[in-house]
Amino acid sequence: MSSGQDNAPTPSVPRGGAAPGEWGGEWEVVIGVEVHVQPKTLTKMFCGCGVAPLNAPPNTHVCEVCLGLPGVLPVPNRAAVEACLKTALALNCEIPRHTKFDRKNYMYPDLPKGYQISQYDLPMSINGFLEVGTRKVRIRRVHLEEDTGKLIHAGDKLHRAWESFVDLNRAGVPLMEIVSEPDLRSADEARDYAMELRTLLRTIGASEADMEKGQLRAEPNISIRRAGADELGVKTELKNINSFRALHRAILYEVDRQRQVVESGGAVVQETRGWSEAEQRTFSQRSKEFAEDYRYFPEPDLPPLELDRAWVEELRAALPELPSVRRARLLEQLPATHVAIIGADRELADLYETAVARGAPPASTANWIVNEVAPSGKLLSPESLAELMKLMHDGSVTRDQAREAYLEAVETGRTPAEIVAEHGYAQVSDESELRVIAEAVIDANPQAATDYRAGKKQAMQALMADLRKRAPQANPRVASELLLRLLA
């Protein structure tokens, strides 16, 4: 079992032996994750409405279909089906020949039709897996459904609100639901799983998977059991998690809460719990004792989907190299710390590999991407990066100059070579030019020169410092060689 590396005041994961109560041994944590992902589509799941940007004014991306007006009918979005299939294939799922949509019935003001179109017993795909570190996490299913609208309450929650407002911009936005088996054993693993999923989704172009924009929502279900036990404990499901960090913390908190409940002689209640980011704790939302009966039945407005096998195979063949494979390849050239960053982001990995293919030196390019590109998020073309890396490698520019040229290239779109030339960044490597300066430095620092000649090698530093002050563009390697020769 692992504990988190967060430095915030979150409770520690229980460790064996220390806890009071009847069970003095290790607790095993069992986690499954249900992830909702918004596939990259121009329009909603069942109508022609555009998918609204995050801060669009309420109810501006709606039509009679997603408003659930009487007499309208859903028509499935092919792009969403395609994204779901690609995701399923990348997760090594089986794609059954027959799949269908079902209605999940419940009434709530954010659900215009009184039912959500989802998939129940014949999902688009089943039985896949995703490798996360050394663990193979089984994927139970990936299916397609539609999102609900959003409620804004003036006052308290729905039942006590003074006034409630309904925004249906999100109603009908496509969602893929990716359900894992309870194969994860720690908060770290659950977070890594979600992050790996994000990398995968971005790599195959199925989703932008931005958690902060609500394009990826992870809902872990968590239980604990005595280490070595076969039966699963009673689980709770966590909602309202808006970042990978929150996912990690919420799980740590919940595991500790469950341990305390059990160790003080209580029993964990099966329920849905919300994560409060402000209070850094989970709270009870809905007990399963009052679970709704969703009365699933086949959606009669949509004929069953008979997925064309040729299409599925076409999609399979067109999948790009998956992150796990690419990472293995990168590990042959680069240290693991660099691969962890470059291999987690398709754009960075593409940038690295293309720049290297254009002649950029691998080690310094990887270093540059990890230290300059990844933190700033500022991408430049692989051609420009290769050019810049070569300039730095052959000593034409200093690292500081390279950084300035990089930022300017990103901003203006001009090539690094142009920028370097224009700013006169290019280092002075010409010996005849440098000789004048070097001689002046030796003349101005007689003591240091004498010291060096007497065998005090560190005196060279003072000479070089003065040289750099006089000629910042001097190529340091050429300049120091020149000084050595003059002093010899």
Add this chain to the structure above:
Amino acid sequence: MSDDLTALTIKDASRLLRLGTISAADLVAAHVERIERVDPHVKAYLRFTPELWEKQADEADRKIRQGDAPPLAGIPLAVKDVLCVRGVETTAGSQILKGFRPPYTGTAVGRLFEAGAVMLGVTNCDEFAMGSSTENSGYFPTRNPWDLERVPGGSSGGSAAAVAAGEAMIALGTDTGGSIRQPAALCGVVGMKPTYGRVSRYGLIAFASSLDQVGPFARSVDDAAITLALMSGYDPLDATSSDRPGMEVLNNSEGGVKGMRLGVPREYYDVKGIEPGVKAAIDAALFILRREGAEIVDISLPHTDYGLAAYYIIAPAECSSNLARFDGVRYGLSEVDAPNITDEYLQTRRKGFGTEVRRRVMLGTYALSSGYYDAYYLKAQKVRTLIKRDFDDAFKKCDAIVSATSPTVAFPIGAKTQDPLSMYLCDVLTLGGNLAGLPGISVPCGTSEGLPVGLQVLGPQWGESVVLRVARAYEAASEMRAEVASVV
């Protein structure tokens, strides 16, 4: 003159319009005058659309003058209150939708508008098309033009009565279990339900999505055929609509029944409760068809007895979900003074829905509930499969199936309102066609006790042309053309 104009068929009216003998405005005026005279007695219409008819008649007259009149230019049309027309109050016969004006026009209606039809108004029906007498209307009952003390049938009773009383030349209805064919029979007009998927359901306020179809009422088979052909065909807004060309319904739909095999299912012929006068009228029709050269063959639909039970599981199950959207949140009746959202739902729906709708929502909710789903909904779906197989087997032995449309003639108003089961039995001969998704027509076939009897012709899937061919042949040979009831 004006009564003559309200007794015309499309063919005759179109000839007069194109000759310039009459204008579309004349035709509308004659119908409006007729409506003013008889509708206070019949009460076929819920509301009228003078702005539409003026605009559409003007447009028709302009096109006729220009010589490019579309096929239905100037033809007066009535539309059942479940079909959405942009800007026209559409309520599905229910108080819960009072004041609802859809911002869109349904595909079937829209296609007839494009074909030049002139809409006179919205016709009465059983609330959400649930009923067989139009007595379940949330507004008032419609009366049978042949006997004002009797029902017109239902649920499309207003449309059938309007055509029978010369208040419209053609009308649109919907048929979920017999709601076009049964009122057509009781009112002595032609009514046709197409193959499921033939006509788009977009804009049809759903009762039971897997059974509903839009179809025409007319006073001749010709008129029904051309109206159906013009509204048929693929609609990208309805995923269950077929891509077969609409006009194919007219292919080979003439030419008589010589050499055709017409099946008479013994379960239909001797159905429980069939009136002797109805049976005699059907016998006479069979005699005529045989005389015209058809071979009458004895067939069996062995699962007929289970059809009614299966229908009254499947239709309520789908309606319980389809009607969930009427929650008072976005449109229609809204009891906003309720103390909380749950009470708002309850009060709105209790006030807005009538007894029969509430009964079916409850039946359907129950049938889909966890623990009951397998015993009810799933079993009903299995029965539905058996019924489809019955028809598949039957159509190996015959080209079309003939029977009475309704076991009885029009019954007195109030006769069955206290006994829902006896009302449900009205559809016993028609609902099999809905469960199997087959095309069917009802044509006038004499009278019993002075009231119209209907002959039903059912065809195989996509076999509209066969159905029309038999109906046309019978109509021609029997000389039983639908007449206009004098009413007053």
